[in-house]
Amino acid sequence: MIEVEHLNKTYGSTSAITDVTFRVEKGEILGFLGPNGAGKTTTMRILAGYLPATSGTAKIAGFDINENSLEVRQRIGYLPENPPLYAEMTIEAYLYFVARIKAVPAGDRAQKVQAAMERCNLLDRRHVIIRKLSKGYRQRVGIAQAIVHEPSVIILDEPTVGLDPRQIIEVRNLIKSLAGDRTIIISTHILPEVSMVCSRVTIINGGKVVATNSPENLMNELAGGSGYELEIDGDISLAKQVLLNLADVNLVESIAKSPNDSVFDDRRVNLRVICNPNTEPGNHIAATLMRTGFDLYEMRRVSATLEDVFLDLTTEEEKPELDENLALSDETVTNEEGEAA
Amino acid sequence: MGIVLSNIIAIYRRELQSYFVSPLAYAIVGIFWFLAGLFFVIILQDIIQYIAILETRNAQLGVPVPPIDVPYTFLQAFLERLEWLLLFILPILSMGLYSEERKRGTLELLATSPITNWAVAVGKLLGVLTFFITMILPLLILEAIVLSAANPPMSAAIPLLGHLALILLAGAILSVGMFISSLTDSTILSAVMSFAVIFLLLFVELIAKSIGGFFGEILGNLSLLKHYNTLIQGVFDTSSVIVFLSYIILGIFLTAQSINAFRFQRR
Numbered sequence: 001m002i003e004v005e006h007l008n009k010t011y012g013s014t015s016a017i018t019d020v021t022f023r024v025e026k027g028e029i030l031g032f033l034g035p036n037g038a039g040k041t042t043t044m045r046i047l048a049g050y051l052p053a054t055s056g057t058a059k060i061a062g063f064d065i066n067e068n069s070l071e072v073r074q075r076i077g078y079l080p081e082n083p084p085l086y087a088e089m090t091i092e093a094y095l096y097f098v099a100r101i102k103a104v105p106a107g108d109r110a111q112k113v114q115a116a117m118e119r120c121n122l123l124d125r126r127h128v129i130i131r132k133l134s135k136g137y138r139q140r141v142g143i144a145q146a147i148v149h150e151p152s153v154i155i156l157d158e159p160t161v162g163l164d165p166r167q168i169i170e171v172r173n174l175i176k177s178l179a180g181d182r183t184i185i186i187s188t189h190i191l192p193e194v195s196m197v198c199s200r201v202t203i204i205n206g207g208k209v210v211a212t213n214s215p216e217n218l219m220n221e222l223a224g225g226s227g228y229e230l231e232i233d234g235d236i237s238l239a240k241q242v243l244l245n246l247a248d249v250n251l252v253e254s255i256a257k258s259p260n261d262s263v264f265d266d267r268r269v270n271l272r273v274i275c276n277p278n279t280e281p282g283n284h285i286a287a288t289l290m291r292t293g294f295d296l297y298e299m300r301r302v303s304a305t306l307e308d309v310f311l312d313l314t315t316e317e318e319k320p321e322l323d324e325n326l327a328l329s330d331e332t333v334t335n336e337e338g339e340a341a
Numbered sequence: 342m343g344i345v346l347s348n349i350i351a352i353y354r355r356e357l358q359s360y361f362v363s364p365l366a367y368a369i370v371g372i373f374w375f376l377a378g379l380f381f382v383i384i385l386q387d388i389i390q391y392i393a394i395l396e397t398r399n400a401q402l403g404v405p406v407p408p409i410d411v412p413y414t415f416l417q418a419f420l421e422r423l424e425w426l427l428l429f430i431l432p433i434l435s436m437g438l439y440s441e442e443r444k445r446g447t448l449e450l451l452a453t454s455p456i457t458n459w460a461v462a463v464g465k466l467l468g469v470l471t472f473f474i475t476m477i478l479p480l481l482i483l484e485a486i487v488l489s490a491a492n493p494p495m496s497a498a499i500p501l502l503g504h505l506a507l508i509l510l511a512g513a514i515l516s517v518g519m520f521i522s523s524l525t526d527s528t529i530l531s532a533v534m535s536f537a538v539i540f541l542l543l544f545v546e547l548i549a550k551s552i553g554g555f556f557g558e559i560l561g562n563l564s565l566l567k568h569y570n571t572l573i574q575g576v577f578d579t580s581s582v583i584v585f586l587s588y589i590i591l592g593i594f595l596t597a598q599s600i601n602a603f604r605f606q607r608r
Contacts, residue, residue: 045449048453049452049453050449050452050453050604051604052604070455070457071455073453073454073455074455076453078449078450078453080446080449080450082446083446084445084446084447084448084449084450085445085447086355086359086445086447087445088358088359088362088363089355089358093358097351097354097355098450098454100347100348100350100351101348101351101352101450101451101454101455101456102454102455103344103347103348103455103456106347145450
């Protein structure tokens with residue numbers, strides 16, 4: 001339904017997005033996840049036809065965004081970061097206006113406006129002027145605006161930002177109810193939202209796509225590769241060496257001590273051991289350390305959450321070997337040159 | 342074609358409606374009516390006094406009263422004053438046409454809808470022009486009352502042409518103002534810039550005269566004031582009408598282009 005190929009966008013000499021490529025199949029809800037300034041809005045604006053791409057292209061419902069801009073625009077519903085509302089209009093008048101400029105035939109307008117208001121729970125306020133609406137209602141009018149012409153692709157830029165928890169749940173349920181034969185892209189920097197709403201996640205950072213997978217797979221592959229945190233006494237490089245020789249150990253890295261750790265002896269170091277998915281070599285790790293003469297003061301199991309995945313994938317100071325070992329899937333593009341962007 | 346027309350109508354209706362719920366627009370209309378009414382009364386009194394003086398001189402000194410076409414003189418003087426009002430009022434009407442959309446983010450809605458830039462510009466210009474025409478309707482009533490007292494009755498052609506000129510002048514000014522509005526998201530800046538540019542376009546004739554020669558003549562013909570004055574004198578000069586229409590079309594064209602070019606600078 002949506003095929004994005006090698007999109008680039010530069011502003012002068014700074015590059016906003018680099019070689020962004022992904023696909024969204026019909027009926028999918030794709031979560032576009034990334035920190036602020038990662039290029040989410042830029043990508044969405046290009047898809048919506050608001051910004052021209054510097055190079056690369058995208059096809060929406062078979063139409064090229066550069067060559068068939070009007071066709072594309074007729075088939076998408078787009079909610080920008082700030083809902084584009086005319087404050088002096090009533091909800092109903094506003095939706096009629098949008099239906100008109102989205103080329104909804106005159107005969108269908110009343111029915112479609114009604115359906116959009118029903119869907120977004122706006123019927124009781126239909127004659128209220130938008131200026132007087134709360135933030136949550138405005139966001140819903142914004143979504144109604146994006147769906148009133150029943151587009152096959154819906155692009156929502158941070159639809160839950162600035163809402164209170166109850167409104168967030170309402171909006172998420174609304175988005176989920178829109179799926180089906182429609183294709184939806186939502187951007188967010190809220191992690192739980194992705195696992196709650198989306199069927200697939202594209203993580204973007206520094207203008208590059210870092211990973212694309214289902215939320216479950218992203219969680220599993222990393223959570224499966226869980227590990228241990230150790231506090232030991234001794235030669236750290238030797239410890240790393242012996243641990244890496246163990247069968248299921250993938251990676252050993254030293255981590256910062258928390259201030260209340262190791263108050264007894266500052267020679268102690270903290271290590272994180274990452275293991276292969278679905279293995280539990282804890283007993284071997286402990287035994288090996290004992291055998292080679294290290295003192296083990298603490299050992300506990302740690303597992304990655306989606307939050308960790310996100311941080312791992314998007315933190316600038318990440319270590320290159322971490323990415324190599326945590327390769328998520330075939331589609332993963334590791335951000336090996338963290339500084340490049 | 343039907344869709345384009347329907348788009349233009351949609352934009353037109355929204356634009357027009359936004360003026361009728363805007364306190365600023367009502368304030369402008371109020372000031373406009375007050376000042377226009379003031380001019381109307383002052384000009385009328387001036388003419389009555391002038392005639393009175395002429396008649397006293399006739400009675401006392403036997404100086405013959407020169408033939409004066411009072412309705413014509415009155416109408417022309419009134420329309421000349423109005424152009425000053427337009428210079429101040431119209432930039433305020435046009436300042437928000439696009440800057441407001443840019444500021445509120447609604448341009449993002451228009452730009453991502455299946456609607457062309459020029460259809461938006463045409464719809465908006467028609468909307469604000471319609472609002473202006475509703476603004477001058479009460480003045481027409483005032484004029485009709487005074488001019489209907491003329492004996493022999495005035496021919497309808499002169500007031501018709503005069504008000505057509507007024508609307509054309511307003512259209513040209515609004516079109517240029519719309520273009521300037523499309524360049525910035527600050528409504529104040531848009532109003533100030535429009536005022537400066539329109540001031541220049543109105544009075545470029547004065548500059549042209551001081552330059553003189555061929556170039557001066559070309560420049561002089563760009564003057565809105567010159568063509569307006571031709572038309573309100575009751576002279577139907579096609580070239581004047583064409584100049585006004587050119588300004589209108591140029592404004593629409595530049596607006597559509599600037600919105601298109603703006604796509605490449607957006608962040």
